[in-house]
Amino acid sequence: MGTVTLMLFIILLVLVILQVPIAIALAAASLLVVIIEGSVPLTLFIQTSFSSMDSFPLIAIPFFILAGDIMSKGGMARRLVEFIQSFVGSLTGSLGVIxxxxxxxxxAISGSGAATVASIGAILIPYMLKNGYAPGYAASLAASAGGLGPIVPPSIVFILYGVMSGTSISDLFISGIIPGILVAIALVIVNFIICKKEGFGRNEEKAVLEAAASSVEKEKVSFWKxxxxxxxxxxxxxxxxxxxYGGIVTPTEAAVVAVVYSLIVCIFLYKEVTLSGCLEIFLQSARTSGSILIFVSAASFFGQVLSIERIPQFLAEAISNLTTNPLIILLLINIFLLIVGMFMETxxxxxxxxxxxxxxxxxxGIDPIHxxxxxxLNxxxxxxxxxxxxxxxxGSNIANIPFERTFKYVLPIFGALLIVLLIITYVPSITLFLPNLIGG
Known part of the structure; x- marks a missing residue:
């Protein structure tokens, strides 16, 4: 790596330390390096920014975000919880399973981890606390379950990966089903062990959740109701x-269908979203979508500068000189991405x-879908x-506890998910089974 490359990363690091938003930091670092070096025209920034946004699959992101917000505010999340409560019953740690x-x-509706925690956690965390769960555990479990958002289709992260890698987004979606189920099973097992050990939820009742809306009756609800x-x-x-998967719509078109469907259900059937209330939902979704798309624009330009400086080739050569064993390379990439995930937004x-x-x-020979x-998952x-x-x-904000009180319970959950990560990493057939089955 040359002086220019080193300068690029130093500027980026300084901006991040100064708490400059990451999208602005990426664009500013890239622009400063281009200006200092002088060999690349500044028009490249404008060209790359616009060309990166000129992508049909990217249109799916704001629509899936909007659909998730509508469903969350319109009572769909609450009704899902009540339905699952009706058949899970009073098993050990049943609220955790729910x-x-x-x-x-x-x-599988919103495609977002944060939206899943905010929607489901807001309903279940207060109820878990009333039933004797430790606040740190309630927050940790809801946060971990929300991590299914980037894995279970239609994942917004899969859409971005598909755009960046040129991989079929439909294949990526279906590849997440089995890994998502494995993650859910791992969470259920950990939940059972912790609840058994700590004695959480011993007096849980098969009742409608009090934390839902006031229109919900506080009485037992039958499965069929x-x-x-x-x-x-x-x-x-x-x-x-x-x-x-039926070939009727593309992922982008499915996102539009999701918005139309959620509006019809929440306004006319559930009647929990008013036409005037839609404005607030649309504004919230626009803010979230705008921040993501700014990321796309800035990161595309940053990637262009990296390509000009031959960083991908340098990394490939460095790792190839270290080892050519794909198993070891995957292990190194896992470690690298786990560290990245600790400090950088997905x-x-x-x-x-x-x-x-x-x-x-x-x-x-590693499959791009795998x-x-x-x-x-990393x-x-x-x-x-x-x-x-x-x-x-x-999760900790919903539970009204300091962030640090979740650490005790996050560790065993993280350990279980790490095992799932290793299994999925080294058994690619788990990920590729459904795409190959449908594609073949």
């Missing part, structure tokens, strides 16, 4: 994913590092690892 299953289903109430919410992931990490890492793994799953663990740990921050 949290995990509800997060899995809601992730809960199913009837939740039928429109349960139909959402079937409609979205069925449309994609979207930024995908946009910055996927273009750097793909040239390293593709010559080794590698995408490895990348997304970064989803970053959602529950400090110092960033955005899901933990959301």
């Amino acid at each position: 949290t995990i299953i509800a997060s899995f289903i809601f992730a 809960a199913l009837n109430d939740a039928k429109w919410a349960l139909l959402a992931p079937v409609l979205i994913l069925g449309g994609i 979207v930024a990490a995908v946009l910055i590092f996927v273009p750097l890492l793909l040239p390293i793994v593709l010559p080794l 590698f995408g799953m490895v990348v997304c 970064l989803s663990l970053g959602l529950i690892t400090p110092p960033l740990g955005i899901n933990l921050f959301i």
Whole structure:
């Protein structure tokens, strides 16, 4: 690496330390280096920024975010929880199991980890606290279950990875189903062990959640009544994913369908979103979507500068000189991404590092779909690892506890998910089974 490359990373590091937003830091560092070096025209910034946004698959991101916000505010998340409560019952740690299953289903609607924690956690964490769960554990479990968002289709992170790598987004979506189930199973096992050991939820009742809306009766609800109430919410992931894999719609078109469907259900059927209330939801979604798309623009220019400075080639040569064993290389990449996830937001990490890492793994015969799953699962663990740990921050805020009180319970959860990560990393057939089955 030359002086210019070193300068690029030093400027970026200084800006990050000064708490400059990462998107602005990426663009500013790249622009300063281009100005100082003088060999690249400044018009490259404008060209790259616009060309990076000129992508049909990227349109899916704001629509999936909007659909998730509508479903969260419109009562779909609450009805999912009530339905799962109706058949899980009073098993050991049943509220934890409900949290995990509800997060899995809601992730298949919203595609966002943070949205899943905010929606499901806001309902279940208060109820878990009333039933004797430690606040740190309630926050940790909801945060960890929210980590299913980047894994379970339709994942926003998969969309970004597909755009950056040129991989089929539909194949990426379906590849996340089995790994997502494995993560959910691991969380259920850990939940059972911790609840048994700590004695959480011994007096749990099979009741409708008090933390829901005031219109919900505080009485036992039959499975069939809960199913009837939740039928429109349960139909959402079937409609979205069925449309994609049935060849009826593309992932981008499915995102639009999700928005239209959620508006119809929440305004006219559930009647929990008013037409005037839609404005607030649209503004919230616009803010979230705008921040992500600014990331895309800035990271694309940053990646262009890295390519000009031959950083991907340097990294590939450095790792190749160290080892040519794909198993060891995958292990090194896992360690690297776990560290990255501790300090960098998921979207930024995908946009910055996927273009750097793909040239390293593709010559080794590693399938880009499998590698995408490895990348997304690594970064989803970053959602529950400090110092960033955005899901933990959301969970601890809902539980009204200091961030640090979650650490005791996050460690065993993180350990279980790490085992799942290693299994998925070294058994690629788990990820590729469904894409090969449908594609073949």
